[in-house]
Amino acid sequence: MCYKATSSVSPFLRIRDAGLEMDMLEDLETLQFEYGIQEEDCSWLYLLGRSHGLMTKACAHASFFCKLLRNLRKSLQEKQTSRCCLTELHEDTPDGDELKVGIIGGGHLGKQLAHTLLQLVPIPAESLRISTRRPEALDEFKKLGIQCFYHNSSLVQWANVIFLCCLPSQLPHICVEIQSSLAKACIVYSFVAAIPIPRLKLLLNHTNILRPQYQCVEDLANIWAANKGITAALQDPVILQATSPYNPAGGIILNTKWLEGVFYAAINVCTAKDMPHSHVLQLLNALFLSRHFEACEKDGASCQKFQAQDFVSKAYARNLSQQRPFPWFDLTAVQLKETPFSQYLSNSTTFQDHLTHLYCCSFGISLTKEQEPEVSTGSPSQ
Template sequence: MDLLEDLESLKFEYGIQEEDFSWLYLQGRYRGLVIKACAHATFFCKLLHKLRDTLPEKLTNSGESLDETTVASDELKVGIIGGGHLGKQLALTLLQLVPIPAESLRISTRRPETLDEFQKLGIQCFYHNSNLVGWANVVFLCCLPSQLPHICVEIQPSLEEVCIVYSFVAAIPIPRLKLLLNHTNILRPQYQCVADFVNFWGTNKDITSALQDPTILRATCPYSSAGGIVLNIKWLEGVFYALLNICTAKGLPQLQVLQLLNELFLSVHAEDCEEGGANCPQFEIRDFISRFYVKSLPQKRIFPCFDLTAVQLSETPFSQCLSASTALQDHLTYLYCDSFGISLNKGHSSVDSTDSTSQ
């Protein structure tokens, strides 16, 4: 329900000169970018949560004993630096859709007193960036570009190698961010706005509600160009290499890692898959590392630790795997929608909505 429907003087468009009306599409584009950014961050945290929730069981099966205290302490911890519009929307989306418990989500901002609504929800809000980074498994940078150099100086000494830094600061490219942080475990989604912009992103729905709308949710799929906003698919590669790094940090052998990834992330099937998934794609070692390296890697060895910045800036074995297999693209699209509780009907595969510019 639009509360402003009959109140013209309170609408955003009121008072804008007629010659400036052509620029109103920027409002919808901005909202689309925020929705996509929150959706992709949520999907990433869902995958991390699912993986970390399963890892203790896998480690136990391999002979390492883990008690309930260890499992509980391995809860995904997420930090957000920046309490502006994006930081607030991201916090609410993660809290409701992952879902991340309030005690596992913290926000560091220069004005924590403005986040009273979040503190009432049980989220710790303060201004101490280095403490936040030392605590979190994933840190989202939702600050202004002008603030980022100072923040990097603050957090670099407390940044653990396994901590994933996820940057929304579009003006700072990955090589610069890597240099500022002296860190390689970095993810940064890159969005491109195309000419064919269709504003179906809504105006009054909150982000959480918007992502329950099948049309909007499908438009946020990694391979979709609907809505005029395209995600660089290198981000998706970075996500999977980040998952591999987590398994490596846990000491999980490569064959168990592949089995785990196949069970967790390729188990959502398209309608045209054969019964039992006999024709479904399966991850193999050569999908992630070079054939030469595969030959020299004993089967019981763990994967190497990957530089996520290099993954997002250059071609990888997984790049070729993704581009060559439409079946894998479809399975990942079905996984994406299923993680938000939306089922894809036949005819809505990733192939149908793929735009070559996303590659």
Template structure:
């Protein structure tokens, strides 16, 4: 127990005049934004780890008749995660990835101007340096957690180092996606977009992000379709996650028929009560949900999906946009799967699984 917790004079709000305390809502908004951002980043990495397990035959998933990628070389494609920016967000994200995904410390690399400030992470085995180009050429998933003013120079450093398959995940909301595409000369980019509305602050104040994301109530509030807490995720991010997963499979030359099976295993493996009673009610992904009919007619059966521009996916309507918005049962499945990925139930009354420390 911290004996300083109840000392009013040491609290953030103490020195703020009464007439200016209205602005304290921004503190809760900032906390909620960071909590949701870290949760969604962890969820994305969890998906990629699970996808890798499915692709690399932990349960006999890969069939040589339906996939043609080199399994031996694919085994080397471990989830290597890089973070550019070692400020508050970068450090909190690193701890969340280590504890809540979890990403092995040797598979995490942070680049920052002051690597000496990350001594605790270095003790855990995380590589910390100030070498952006080397990190960019090494990472399979790259999180941008720098300041907007720093981003143009960083992009100039790394744009020729990124592999086409590297998934860039930007937290720099001030830089629009088309601008980021030009700066990096890269199309495999995700950037969550959040909106705000007035709501009660449920995000907590004194916990680290990794500890906050052990709280079932907070985790439920981070669900993509949840508006609790006043921070609302633009669902185009969820669509981009699907197409990012497809791009991973395309980079490994997995046939589209097998990719659809993987998508069903990855996103629809947890069933609603209605689906348990009648399996025909459970949605299934088909080609028409991701591509237009004209392209499908010209797609050979033993071919991978085409490579998708994730920038276009997030800025334009896609076949999957229409399918997702018109299928509430799929939205319910994805909410259930999201909660299950963190080991909690969807509803409070159902109880929750105890999360690991």
């Protein structure tokens, strides 16, 4: 019965919001998931909210990462264009291509992620492609102009970022398919929680890998509004703040090593362009600390700014000339070991507060002083 009711919703509505049909059925008790469940089984219903919370957080963090990468690429192109104009080397002016995102896996997670990236980043349809064993099941995305096919290596050759949304049992075969096609600068973002980072690095023979890790610490599932679609939920200020990297609300905590990976991934993007590290620091300051600059216009000297020693050892930073790029960072090592940036993230509460504001602002929600969440510096074990 529930399947029929859901299927009667027009494809257009499902494209706009994968969970809109849930909202339409919200007041129809007999069509709810919980209806008919035996009383002794009701204690397990919190798992439904937790599952939706994990999905919501995963899509939110992936969207935030893509927003940052897109803005970084835009800044890089503007800086390189300016430099080309100054030297009159117009033939070297970089193109204006959007960030190219590929998704491997067209199941529930892959579809939800695609909807979120399309609507909340937003990524143009022509800059998003999906590879899945059943591309015929993705007509709703094809109608939007998204290429859906089954050719993983082709997708990897095209994309700047690849999201792995497959089953753990499928991953070894996928890695064999794509490892020879992976460019060094291509970022692999894995949602396959059952495969640890060292194993994934070995399977892919690749170091530019990001893998968020989540830990459920308490049963606060009601906050996740399981009757809402992901994109609708992320427009709710309460839910969005709960997805913020330092916010423990909802009982799901993100390992902050992911944040380190995000920063070092951004640096790798610049290193691939052979950008001097001094210019990279300028870009990172503009990208992550711009709102902080606005708050201290009267006393610019006291503003917090990134320094080279925040990302590399002090000895390495001392020998780093202004025009020399940062070294290439192994993102798998960054997420498994202590780095110079580990101390920065854990010790700077000012930056943690600023990042929370930046995160919410990137989704179009501005926090007031009263709305500021309690900051959690806890980091689940690897």
